[in-house]
Amino acid sequence: MQAICRKIILGTLLAFPLSGFAADSAVNNMFGVWGSVTLQGDFKALSPKLDKLHWLIMNQTRTRDDSAKGSRFTENLLFTQVGYNFNQHASLWLGYAHDWINPLDKPLYEENRAYQDFVWQQSFGAYKLISRTRMDERFVQGASEAGYRPRQMLIIKHALPFLEGLSAYVGDEVLFYLTKNVFGKQGFSENRIFTGLTYQFPQHVSLDLGYMGQYVDTKSGDNLFTHNLQANIGFKF
Numbered sequence: 067m068q069a070i071c072r073k074i075i076l077g078t079l080l081a082f083p084l085s086g087f088a089a090d091s092a093v094n095n096m097f098g099v100w101g102s103v104t105l106q107g108d109f110k111a112l113s114p115k116l117d118k119l120h121w122l123i124m125n126q127t128r129t130r131d132d133s134a135k136g137s138r139f140t141e142n143l144l145f146t147q148v149g150y151n152f153n154q155h156a157s158l159w160l161g162y163a164h165d166w167i168n169p170l171d172k173p174l175y176e177e178n179r180a181y182q183d184f185v186w187q188q189s190f191g192a193y194k195l196i197s198r199t200r201m202d203e204r205f206v207q208g209a210s211e212a213g214y215r216p217r218q219m220l221i222i223k224h225a226l227p228f229l230e231g232l233s234a235y236v237g238d239e240v241l242f243y244l245t246k247n248v249f250g251k252q253g254f255s256e257n258r259i260f261t262g263l264t265y266q267f268p269q270h271v272s273l274d275l276g277y278m279g280q281y282v283d284t285k286s287g288d289n290l291f292t293h294n295l296q297a298n299i300g301f302k303f
Contacts, residue, residue, distance in 0.1 A: 093281075098140070098294045100278065102126035107303035118151045122159075130292060132170050142166045149183070159183035176207040196221040196237075204249055213247035215255070223264070231266040235276070250285055257281045262296060270302035 104124040109116035128141040147161030165177040179202055186197040197220055204213035221237035241256040243249070250256075262276015275297050282290040 093289050093291050095291050095293065096131050097137075098128060098130040098292050099137070100126060100128050100294050100296045102298045104298055104300040105303070106300065120149045120151065120157075122147050122149070122161075124298075128294075138168075138170075140168050140170075147181075147183070149185075155187055157183075157185045159185065178205045178207055179203065192225055194223040196223065204247070206248055209248065211247055213249040214244040215241055215249070216244065217241040219258075229265075233264045233266075234262075235264060236261045251283075255283055260296065272300040272302075274298040274300070 102124055104122065106120065106122040109119045109121070122145070124143075124145040126141075126143045126145070127139070128143075129137050130140045131137040132140075143163055143165045145161060145163045147159045149157050149159035151157045159182065161181045161183065163177075163179040163181065165179060166174065167177060168174050181200055181202045184199045186195075188195045198218075200217045200219070202213070202215040202217065204215060205211075217239060219237060219239035221235055223233050223235040226232045226234055237260050239258040239260075240254070241258075242254045243252050246252045258278055258280050260276055260278035262274060264272060264274045266272045276295075278294045278296050280290070280292045280294060282292070284290065
């Protein structure tokens with residue numbers, strides 16, 4: 067299993083630099099930044115019996131250089147979720163996100179999003195596999211039509227031997243819609259492939275820095291491939 071994981075990591079890292087630029091001319095390539103702050107903890111302070119119940123809050127800001135003036139603010143998302151750990155491998159989460167969206171040359175609008183996660187984590191020697199299966203229910207504020215979006219993410223992490231607390235990761239996430247809606251067409255809608263580094267500082271602080279190639283199959287047919295710098299700072303309580 068370790069040999070298979072090593073091949074996946076090396077193959078993915080070699081493919082990333084060519085993934086977007088190898089696309090044909092019909093795909094619009096652009097760059098962006100996704101920056102976030104994540105807070106997480108448990109409920110043991112309320113009761114020792116609640117040690118398996120956890121919470122997470124994340125605020126994420128996104129930019130994109132789709133304007134003639136250069137990079138601009140496009141979204142701000144606030145995620146809140148509560149989860150239960152069944153054991154060391156499996157957990158179930160219920161969450162809500164509010165999204166402030168700023169499209170190019172269009173009025174700003176807001177989204178209400180409920181979601182449910184099933185997360186599985188499994189270690190294979192020095193490698194760790196993380197699987198997240200999510201269902202989104204997306205609603206434009208003021209409208210009743212929902213976008214039901216299943217999504218599947220797989221991540222492989224590996225601790226690097228030359229610095230304690232430092233790990234490398236690669237992953238992929240596929241998203242699609244069950245029905246036609248205001249957000250996208252029915253069927254496949256998006257693929258996200260990513261790689262980067264995670265460093266665990268003392269005192270429950272972590273830093274993630276990486277790249278995400280985001281391919282979006284749009285309703286208009288003018289598909290996008292955004293090359294995003296991802297950065298996250300996390301705090302555990």
